[in-house]
């Protein structure tokens with residue numbers, strides 16, 4: 001289970017252990033944590049012989065050491081790893097803990113994960129660009145290795161031997177004689193003075209050949225709570241005296257309220273307040289349902305503002321092809337994608353508790369420190385008085401980079417003088433997203449020669465907000481480039497696999513060949529079926545090839561099988577890599593096959609999952625994921641499954657029907 | 669406010685709830701059973717699925733006074749999280765963000781209670797209305813098959 005200590009836990013922990021170290025540091029806002037310890041006087045630990053029972057460790061769990069920001073070790077041998085990026089299903093917390101535990105030589109079962117609130121001392125906390133692990137890999141390894149060195153040094157002092165002659169086994173330091181051993185818990189229980197914890201000397205990092213945690217499939221730590229319904233997402237939190245709010249929003253962006261029936265809303269049992277907020281009218285109540293009923297009762301009337309009358313068709317007219325600066329020996333085509341919603345199952349929400357001297361916020365954020373800045377600007381409180389907690393997130397796919405719901409909740413809490421839970425309804429979430437931009441991507445390549453097509457992005461001026469959506473430009477870029485490569489292959493009378501192998505680099509070739517071999521490229525398919533391939537390096541770092549097998553029946557496209565090959569450097573958690581590829585493929589299939597977002601009279605038309613459809617269970621293809629073994633640095637996996645799937649399917653549809661589809665969603 | 673008698677996870681409860689209030693909000697806001705999730709509020713995502721008299725029901729779309737049988741929520745599916753469906757979910761590492769999973773688990777548990785050995789078509793029919801944006805469907809199918817194979 002991943003936890004974050006709450007105020008209540010803090011009181012509990014303080015009462016129970018007199019320690020509460022972690023919490024003191026985070027919640028009292030003492031600024032950057034310094035290595036510290038709560039151990040008592042130093043004593044000599046009793047050595048344990050080989051084979052002696054080391055679990056449960058007979059230690060003192062209230063004794064702790066914190067060798068660095070990421071690691072806390074207690075006297076029972078428990079290891080607490082601080083996860084500074086947001087967990088939203090992509091497995092980053094488990095991966096962070098795995099890397100630290102590997103270098104610390106910890107027993108995996110002894111590792112506990114705590115979620116960090118916003119804290120500049122932890123460095124960048126933006127969870128985006130699939131970069132959490134690639135950007136933190138060295139720092140986390142060093143954190144684990146340094147903690148291990150503290151324990152080795154403590155044991156060596158106890159035994160009066162050279163630290164370098166000692167080694168570790170999981171959770172244990174072993175004497176040079178190979179007989180005597182001290183568990184990490186025993187060492188911490190015995191007390192390690194502050195000055196011995198500030199170790200700068202870090203042993204050489206583990207040889208990757210010795211890895212026993214990194215590279216091993218590990219279940220996500222939160223999964224047992226997920227299946228018991230025990231995970232507390234933002235919207236599941238309750239604070240004493242908390243109010244429930246819902247906001248009636250102008251259907252257009254930039255409109256304003258003209259009138260509403262305050263009395264009718266207040267007449268709904270349970271509704272206590274009605275307040276105008278930016279872009280709408282908030283109804284505050286004793287519980288969610290009353291807030292929603294009160295919102296209905298407002299019957300708000302809107303001035304739609306300058307967007308009234310705008311349609312997506314009109315916006316699309318702004319997508320004008322430029323004339324490619326190429327001669328007649330070039331081939332060029334344009335590929336279109338519509339607006340797309342993030343549509344995470346957990347809608348936007350926030351809980352805010354603003355006091356005169358401090359403010360706490362809970363929100364599904366991918367940018368803890370950015371949210372902290374935003375709240376600080378509203379409340380004018382000092383940074384350390386603004387605590388941003390990130391509960392487990394119900395998927396966000398980029399949506400969590402935008403603060404939106406938080407200022408609303410903060411302002412309401414400020415106004416009411418009480419904690420507020422603001423839930424966006426599905427309708428709010430769908431119609432007030434920051435959408436993947438409607439765009440056109442023009443791909444161009446010489447008709448002959450071995451060149452990868454160049455791709456230009458053509459954007460219309462978008463009157464509706466746009467933002468980062470899982471894989472951002474990589475999704476349309478791959479659709480354009482990989483479709484055009486297929487068109488080139490057709491023009492040249494070549495096998496599209498062959499052409500790709502001729503024009504790509506070595507890493508690309510490896511995943512393309514692997515996917516081709518595993519899929520049985522060239523093997524006969526049933527009549528009416530087609531096979532298509534696409535390759536993309538999302539953010540230029542992770543190489544993914546996907547091969548789709550589809551059938552087309554009366555205009556209905558059905559994807560039966562997808563074979564995916566990925567090279568993401570060193571694999572921290574192979575099961576996460578597979579899960580992210582499976583999930584990315586489903587996300588990309590929704591974009592390839594289901595209708596996007598449209599605008600009519602200045603407002604988003606779609607409002608729920610009945611008109612913004614996600615790929616359902618019975619359209620799930622069989623997905624196989626093959627991982628290229630690699631000892632290169634880890635690159636990233638969260639978004640990388642998405643981009644190749646739309647072009648792979650479009651190319652397969654061409655293979656099946658001879659019809660080239662150049663806009664998404666694919667419609668015959 | 670009318671009083672409504674309910675049996676939730678084996679316990680009799682009386683709640684004062686406005687007429688028409690969906691069971692979902694009674695569970696979440698009055699009884700603190702937050703495992704049941706809001707996803708759409710109109711019966712199309714399945715995140716809010718509970719059992720009423722053993723059948724999968726979307727709690728966002730049933731008014732609390734219309735509930736006629738005992739209710740089981742994800743918290744009451746098993747004493748220790750060890751229902752065969754929950755165990756199968758863990759064995760197949762189904763979950764990603766986890767938000768849809770209580771609804772997935774409750775829907776699958778109701779399916780297996782009614783059809784202990786469902787074929788693929790029966791699994792499709794039961795599960796296709798329960799959405800997962802993280803895309804865990806392949807593993808959900810494997811987990812249901814695993815749970816169905818348990819003697």
Ligand code: FES
Nearest residue numbers: 707708709714728
């Ligand atoms: S919340 Fe009930 S079906 Fe979606």
Ligand code: FES
Nearest residue numbers: 765766768800802
């Ligand atoms: S696991 Fe995230 S929505 Fe299903």
